[in-house]
Every structure is written in structure tokens, then in C-alpha cells.
Amino acid sequence: MNVVEVKKDIYSVGAVDWNVRSFHGYSTNSGATYNAYLIMDEKITLIDTVKAPFAKELLDRIREIVEPEKIDYIISNHVEMDHSGALPQVVKAAPNATVITSDPNGMKGLSAHYGKEIKYQTVKAGDTLEIGKRTLTFVATPMLHWPDNMVTYCPEDKILFSNDAFGQHYASNMRFDTQVNLDDVYREAKKYYANILMPYGAQARKALEIVKGLDMEVIAPSHGVIWTEHIGDILEKYEEFAGGGTKKKACIVYDSMWHSTEKMAFAVVEGFSKAGVGAHLYDLKDNHISDIMTDLLDAEYIAVGSPTLNSQMMPTVAGFLCYMKGLAPKKRKAIAFGSYGWGGQSIKQVYEALEGMGCQMLLDPIRQMYIPTDEDLKQVEETITSIIE
Numbered sequence: 306m307n308v309v310e311v312k313k314d315i316y317s318v319g320a321v322d323w324n325v326r327s328f329h330g331y332s333t334n335s336g337a338t339y340n341a342y343l344i345m346d347e348k349i350t351l352i353d354t355v356k357a358p359f360a361k362e363l364l365d366r367i368r369e370i371v372e373p374e375k376i377d378y379i380i381s382n383h384v385e386m387d388h389s390g391a392l393p394q395v396v397k398a399a400p401n402a403t404v405i406t407s408d409p410n411g412m413k414g415l416s417a418h419y420g421k422e423i424k425y426q427t428v429k430a431g432d433t434l435e436i437g438k439r440t441l442t443f444v445a446t447p448m449l450h451w452p453d454n455m456v457t458y459c460p461e462d463k464i465l466f467s468n469d470a471f472g473q474h475y476a477s478n479m480r481f482d483t484q485v486n487l488d489d490v491y492r493e494a495k496k497y498y499a500n501i502l503m504p505y506g507a508q509a510r511k512a513l514e515i516v517k518g519l520d521m522e523v524i525a526p527s528h529g530v531i532w533t534e535h536i537g538d539i540l541e542k543y544e545e546f547a548g549g550g551t552k553k554k555a556c557i558v559y560d561s562m563w564h565s566t567e568k569m570a571f572a573v574v575e576g577f578s579k580a581g582v583g584a585h586l587y588d589l590k591d592n593h594i595s596d597i598m599t600d601l602l603d604a605e606y607i608a609v610g611s612p613t614l615n616s617q618m619m620p621t622v623a624g625f626l627c628y629m630k631g632l633a634p635k636k637r638k639a640i641a642f643g644s645y646g647w648g649g650q651s652i653k654q655v656y657e658a659l660e661g662m663g664c665q666m667l668l669d670p671i672r673q674m675y676i677p678t679d680e681d682l683k684q685v686e687e688t689i690t691s692i693i694e
């Protein structure tokens with residue numbers, strides 16, 4: 306990533322992680338960036354750092370502008386290591402710097418990660434920091450997505466350093482929304498929301514109200530591209546994501562050892578098709594759970610199928626349901642199905658897992674002993690079509 310001037314005397318100095326394909330288990334097929342911003346004012350201020358392995362890159366980029374030892378403040382908007390991992394190395398290179406973090410959770414988090422010896426200063430919502438021509442204001446965004454989260458606003462430049470909010474795991478040598486394929490970026494922004502922020506819709510809606518009240522020419526997130534000309538569009542998308550509304554579409558998710566449950570999954574898709582409802586089929590052997598959740602973010606229906614394996618559902622299905630439960634999508638209409646040999650416990654387990662996360666179960670579990678005949682499959686198809694309103 307080149308050093309790029311975002312606004313006069315404000316530079317993007319972060320790093321591109323082109324090859325990362327798993328970000329704590331979330332599949333990052335488009336890579337990622339860890340954005341950090343340097344403000345050259347009377348008090349030189351760095352906003353966030355990068356993942357630890359990119360510390361040298363960050364410091365080298367800072368050196369293109371100023372010697373790191375001249376940095377006065379390092380603002381840590383979020384404790385998580387993709388933004389703070391380089392902190393120990395940056396603090397070493399900038400021994401006079403004070404690390405600004407939220408009170409109390411930023412302080413708790415940073416000191417647990419990096420010790421208490423660093424020079425910290427805590428801030429609360431609404432606190433300001435004079436750095437010369439600019440006065441930075443801190444806006445608390447707790448649980449978006451950790452308790453410590455905050456964002457930093459600079460009214461003089463009308464720039465919001467939004468940390469994880471409005472970010473996307475999207476590697477690019479271009480820094481601005483005007484320079485990239487926006488469809489790709491919006492897809493990654495949706496994936497980011499679905500997999501990181503979905504459980505915190507209420508907090509996201511509250512934060513959006515505050516953010517919308519700010520006069521903004523630039524939103525500079527800590528991942529992906531910087532929003533300039535499409536601020537209205539990304540805010541609108543976030544309203545949609547956080548609103549929790551669904552579209553008439555279905556996600557059919559399954560695993561299968563010998564294809565019987567798979568045949569049922571295809572019949573479920575046909576049932577939705579005949580009812581005029583779009584459906585996507587996801588074999589858990591071939592699809593990543595983080596991609597499925599992106600589709601499920603705004604899907605009205607979910608159907609989950611598993612054969613019985615040693616009295617259990619398939620581990621892949623259990624993994625998906627565990628992940629889905631954590632992300633807590635609200636009020637999906639759900640169906641459980643699967644093939645079995647003798648006990649058939651898996652289908653009830655899937656049903657109970659979906660019901661347990663608040664799904665509206667549309668049907669009793671659809672159970673198939675061993676291999677479904679054409680007649681059985683037709684029956685599944687017709688049953689699905691008949692229950693779609």
C-alpha cells in the first residue's frame with residue numbers, strides 16, 4: 306500500500322494483506338487491509354495500527370512522512386489485534402507517544418494484551434483531544450463489535466475514522482471508493498456486516514443515528530476502501546443490514562454422506578422454485594459458513610439438512626448451526642430435513658437447534674429412511690411449495 310494523502314496532512318499509512326484467506330475463521334477470498342491514518346498537526350497523531358506482522362511496513366510508511374519518534378498520540382479505536390497488534394513496536398519507535406483508548410474497556414483490553422507499562426490516556430464518549438488545528442472527538446460505539454469500540458471524528462476535515470464500521474475485507478492497491486469495482490466492495494461490506502456485526506443490530510442502529518448526524522466528507526474505516534463519493538450509499542446499506550429486514554429468498558444448507566440428504570435438498574430447492582421463491586443451495590463440504598451467513602443476512606427462509614451419523618447430525622452441520630446461533634439472525638422461517646438409517650436423531654437435532662435460536666419452524670422435521678424414491682422427492686417438493694405464503 307502506498308502512502309496516500311486522504312485529506313490535507315492526513316495520510317493512509319496502513320498495510321494490504323493480499324493473501325490472507327482466513328480471518329479468525331471468516332473466509333477472506335478478497336484478502337484484507339489494515340488501515341491506519343497519520344495526521345500531521347502540531348501534535349502528530351496516528352489513528353490505529355495494523356496486524357503485528359505488518360508493523361515494519363507501517364513504520365516504514367510513517368517514515369516517508371515523519372520520524373515515528375515524533376508521534377505524540379496513537380489513538381486506538383479498537384483493541385482487536387488486527388488494529389493494535391503493531392502497538393508494541395510502534396510504541397517502541399515512538400517512545401513519547403500517549404496511547405488514547407476508551408474508558409474502561411479499551412484500557413482493560415490493551416493492558417491485558419500489551420501490559421500496563423505503555424503510557425495510556427482514556428477517553429469517554431464526547432471527549433475531545435486538541436492536536437493543533439484539529440480537535441478530535443471520540444464517539445463510543447460499544448459492542449460494535451467489542452465492548453471497547455469507539456470511532457474518532459475530526460470536524461475540521463469532516464472525516465470519520467470509523468474503525469470496523471463500514472469496513473470490508475477487500476485487498477486493493479487503490480484506497481478510495483471511486484477507484485474500485487463497487488459491486489465487489491459492497492458484497493464484502495455485506496459479508497463483513499453479516500459475519501462480524503449481525504448480532505449487534507440494535508447497537509448498529511444506535512451508532513448509525515449518531516454517525517448520520519455528523520458532517521462527513523470522508524469515512525475512513527480500518528478495513529478496505531475509504532468512502533468519499535459513496536458515503537450516502539454505504540450508510541443506506543448499513544441501514545438495510547442493521548434494519549434486519551428480509552427478502553423472499555431461501556438458503557438451503559446441508560451435508561450428505563451418500564447423497565440421500567442431498568437429493569432431498571434439491572427437492573427443497575424445487576419446492577421453493579415452484580412457489581416462485583429464489584433459493585441458493587449450499588453443500589457444507591464446498592461452501593464456507595461465512596459466505597452462507599452473508600446470504601442469510603437478508604433471507605426469509607432457511608432449510609437445513611443432515612443425515613444421521615452415529616446418532617448425531619454431521620459435524621459440518623453442527624458447526625454451521627453453532628456459527629449461525631452466535632450471529633443470531635432474527636425470525637427466520639425454517640425447515641429441518643435429512644436421511645437416516647435407523648434412529649434418525651440428526652433431523653430432530655437440527656429442528657431443535659433452529660427452533661432454539663428463535664426460528665419459526667414451518668413443518669415437522671422431514672425424515673427420509675435411507676434413499677428417497679422419486680415419489681418421496683416429489684412429496685418433499687410439494688410439501689415445501691404448499692407451505693410458502
Ligand SMILES: Cc1cc2nc3c(=O)[nH]c(=O)nc-3n(C[C@H](O)[C@H](O)[C@H](O)COP(=O)(O)O)c2cc1C
Nearest residue numbers: 562563564565566612613615616645646647648649
Ligand atoms: C458411519 C455411519 C454411521 C451411521 N450412523 C447412523 C445412526 O447412528 N443412526 C441412523 O439412523 N443412521 C445412521 N447411519 C445411516 C445414514 O444416516 C443413512 O445411510 C442415510 O441414508 C445417509 O444419508 P446421506 O446419503 O445423506 O448421507 C449411518 C451411516 C454411516 C455411514
